[in-house]
Amino acid sequence: MAHLELNQQTIIECRRLAAQIVEKVKPTIDANTTVSIERAVLRLIGVEGAMMKAGQKHPAVNFIVDQLRADHVLAKGALHWFVNGMLQTESSPAGLARKVCGGELRLSALPASPAAEIRKLSHELARKAVEAIVLRREERNELCRKLKDPFDLTFQGKPLLYVIVATGNIFEDVIQARAAAEAGAEAIAVIRSTAQSLLDYVPEGATTEGFGGTYATQENFRIMRAALDEEGKKLGRYVRLTNYCSGLCMSEIAAMAGLERLDFLLNDAMYGILFRDINMKRTLIDQHFSRLIISRAGIVIHTGEDNYLTTADAIENGHQVLASQFINERFALEAHMKEEQMGLGHAAEMNPWHPDVLLLEIARAQMTRDIFPKSPIKFMPPTRHKVGDIFFSHLMDATFNLVGVLTNQGIQLLGMPTEAMHTPLLQDRWMSIKNANYIFGAARGLGKEITYKRDGVIASHGKKVLDDTLQLLRKIHTDGLFKAIEDKAFANVSRTLTGGKGLDGVIQKDKEYLNPFFELL
Amino acid sequence: MTKADYSHLVKKADLKKLKPYGDIMDDGVVQVSFTLPVPVSPEAREAAVQLAHKMGFDEAKVAAMEHAADGFSFFVIYGKLKHAIDFTKIKAVKIESEVMGREAIDNLIREELGRKVVVLGACTGYDAHTVGIDAIINMKGFAGDYGLERYEWLDARNLGAQILNEELLKKAVELKADALLVSKVVTQHDIHIKDMKDLIEKADKLGLRDKLILICGGPRVTHQLALECGFDAGFGVGTKPSAVASYLVQELVKRQNKKK
Structure with a gap:
């Protein structure tokens, strides 16, 4: 396989800096919890469902956690109060949730059971929840063994074919997803409704209305999982399911995804801060707990560095992507994730008319591959320079596919000819899959046939990006991550420590804070 | 040597009856692609041709009929558009300002x-x-x-x-x-x-x-x-x-x- 000769000392130094950058924000992560983490805990032990409030479905977990917060007792952990309630009323999780939501009792007002009993039952419930997640993971492994598994973690063949569906209606999504799988898609992502990441609750039930996508709900997860399992059996290969674990409900989505056997989650340590203006503390605390769940669920994350290239120039900002990948990798390791679970993201977003642009794209893709040899790199398609000339867009996607297969990217999100026009039609997706199938088949051996010229354009660009990355990481290391983000270290976006959405959902943990998942995951 | 003038041998665009251009003036050639929610079959092909006729195509030719998924067929069709537009009467809504540096x-x-x-x-x-x-x-x-x-x-x-x-x-x-x-x-x-x-x-x-x-x-x-x-x-x-x-x-x- 062709490789770039990158300076290994520089790479080691980048990783060392990333580790220290993350180390410095760990005290903030460890000292606090969030409403989303507390709701995730309740979901994990089996609290489901919603109640009607002001004509809208209001999830039970939100009601319970909001009440505890209003009573100023959430710092001890929702589980502490909830399990005490279970002991006091001899209820199941679902039964107690009904009573609390029905207004029959208030958790903070109940008599206190002995602390040891609360701790014991909490541990038992958490252990069962972790077992349930592990069971789903084993189920995935079993299905992959029985059926053909196209996900190649040796990176010798071709990238995994990944497409999106986004009709807004989960039942229509199922039709589109099955059609895509039949045409050759190996992973399906259900795009979320625009701005779901800013909702501080997860909607309930099957949904048929969305904007630019379909709401992520546990029931929608189940519906799509069942459909893809059925389609996978028919096709004789496992079809992976993807959703979005970002925004204010990161932890909850991770819990639901673990329970419903999703395979991939878009999950980035800093995306919410930069692109959704979610508070820094909130995001970093949430991402850690979400990744603890993801790690145990055997889910592969996809990080969002592609976004840096759509908002800032793709040729000039390669180092921001790489610096962020190092930081994302470190945060993932802190949550016990394996490198095989890190689909570090980037994209082919350079100006197609720039001289030697193909060489520069190859340089970045190969460099990413070589720096993270065990990680299934997630390669995202051109979007920024697509304007509606579908024929040219299709050609750009062909070039993108060639770079992907040449450099052995792990997961290829296929571009669409109608990017910048509408969410993909069935025929758009079909065309894109045919494009990828052709090029992946035609060029899968190319990387084994070539070597890169030592001082050529490709090698030089790779070296430059890596060197620039080291400089950027040094600066972030000196300033600290919070200050660096304030000073636009990534994507030319500035965010402050106390700015953004969701800071009011961060709660400093009491010294008696109870959450056994931190030990068990 | 004077250059021979052949322009009279090529038809000019008739702005009163403007039509799409393929490779000969007024041929009206148009390409369209769409998906029908029925499997690939001779009936599906005929349905696509008839739809093209209803769109105003003469001589609709199915360039491609492909199986896009179970129960879906994808078509690329070429035809000659019957309709024409009087270009001299067109009024477009546009921004009137002059672009400056x-x-x-x-x-x-x-x-x-x-x-x-x-x-x-x-x-x-x-x-x-x-x-x-x-x-x-x-x-x-x-x-x-x-x-x-x-x-x-x-x-x-x-x-x-x-x-x-x-x-x-x-x-x-x-x-x-x-x-x-x-x-x-x-x-x-x-x-x-x-x-x-x-x-x-x-x-x-x-x-x-x-x-x-x-x-x-x-x-x-x-x-x-x-x-x-x-x-x-x-x-x-x-x-x-x-x-x-x-x-x-x-x-x-x-x-x-x-x-x-």
Whole structure:
């Protein structure tokens, strides 16, 4: 396989800096919890469902956690109060949730059971929840063994074919997803409704209305999982399911995804801060707990560095992507994730008319591959320079596919000819899959046939990006991550420590804070 | 040696009866592709041909019929369009301003207005796609054309994504804005149109409509759509910052001169 000769000392130094950058924000992560983490805990032990409030479905977990917060007792952990309630009323999780939501009792007002009993039952419930997640993971492994598994973690063949569906209606999504799988898609992502990441609750039930996508709900997860399992059996290969674990409900989505056997989650340590203006503390605390769940669920994350290239120039900002990948990798390791679970993201977003642009794209893709040899790199398609000339867009996607297969990217999100026009039609997706199938088949051996010229354009660009990355990481290391983000270290976006959405959902943990998942995951 | 003139051997475009051009004038060649929710079959092919005839095609030829998925067939069809258009009668809605360079625009503001022009930009509603507004406002600009932030006589601010209409109008009052640039990318269920009309209604209620130049932009936005929604102008894909700046400054000058 062709490789770039990158300076290994520089790479080691980048990783060392990333580790220290993350180390410095760990005290903030460890000292606090969030409403989303507390709701995730309740979901994990089996609290489901919603109640009607002001004509809208209001999830039970939100009601319970909001009440505890209003009573100023959430710092001890929702589980502490909830399990005490279970002991006091001899209820199941679902039964107690009904009573609390029905207004029959208030958790903070109940008599206190002995602390040891609360701790014991909490541990038992958490252990069962972790077992349930592990069971789903084993189920995935079993299905992959029985059926053909196209996900190649040796990176010798071709990238995994990944497409999106986004009709807004989960039942229509199922039709589109099955059609895509039949045409050759190996992973399906259900795009979320625009701005779901800013909702501080997860909607309930099957949904048929969305904007630019379909709401992520546990029931929608189940519906799509069942459909893809059925389609996978028919096709004789496992079809992976993807959703979005970002925004204010990161932890909850991770819990639901673990329970419903999703395979991939878009999950980035800093995306919410930069692109959704979610508070820094909130995001970093949430991402850690979400990744603890993801790690145990055997889910592969996809990080969002592609976004840096759509908002800032793709040729000039390669180092921001790489610096962020190092930081994302470190945060993932802190949550016990394996490198095989890190689909570090980037994209082919350079100006197609720039001289030697193909060489520069190859340089970045190969460099990413070589720096993270065990990680299934997630390669995202051109979007920024697509304007509606579908024929040219299709050609750009062909070039993108060639770079992907040449450099052995792990997961290829296929571009669409109608990017910048509408969410993909069935025929758009079909065309894109045919494009990828052709090029992946035609060029899968190319990387084994070539070597890169030592001082050529490709090698030089790779070296430059890596060197620039080291400089950027040094600066972030000196300033600290919070200050660096304030000073636009990534994507030319500035965010402050106390700015953004969701800071009011961060709660400093009491010294008696109870959450056994931190030990068990 | 004089060049022989063969132009009489090639038919010229008949602007009274304008038709698509394939490789011979007035051949009317058109390509269309679509998917039918039925499996590939001779019946499906015939259905596609008949649909093409209903679209006004003569000699519809199925170039491709492919199995796109279980129960879906994909068609590429070529045909000769029967219809023609009288091009001499066409009236297009377009922005009438002259596109100027950055320095010329700065000079125009200095000389005619003598004060900085305040411009606010935002992706409104739930729209989180800032590529367009960033290209127009941010310093760097787009395709070698500097963004509005770079203009000496413009005070341009990019408020970013997911700005509610109320919030945008509040800022407009607070900062005494001359113009608002609204970027709309997400168009599912026509959400962009609803959001755009909502902004105009709210501006009306606050008595701001005539005090502001309201401009929108986005891949699916046209000048005509903008006018229909009550905006002053709309810019589509590929618009450079200087085109937007030219329009808004010329419009401001025009409005000022009217007042005089």
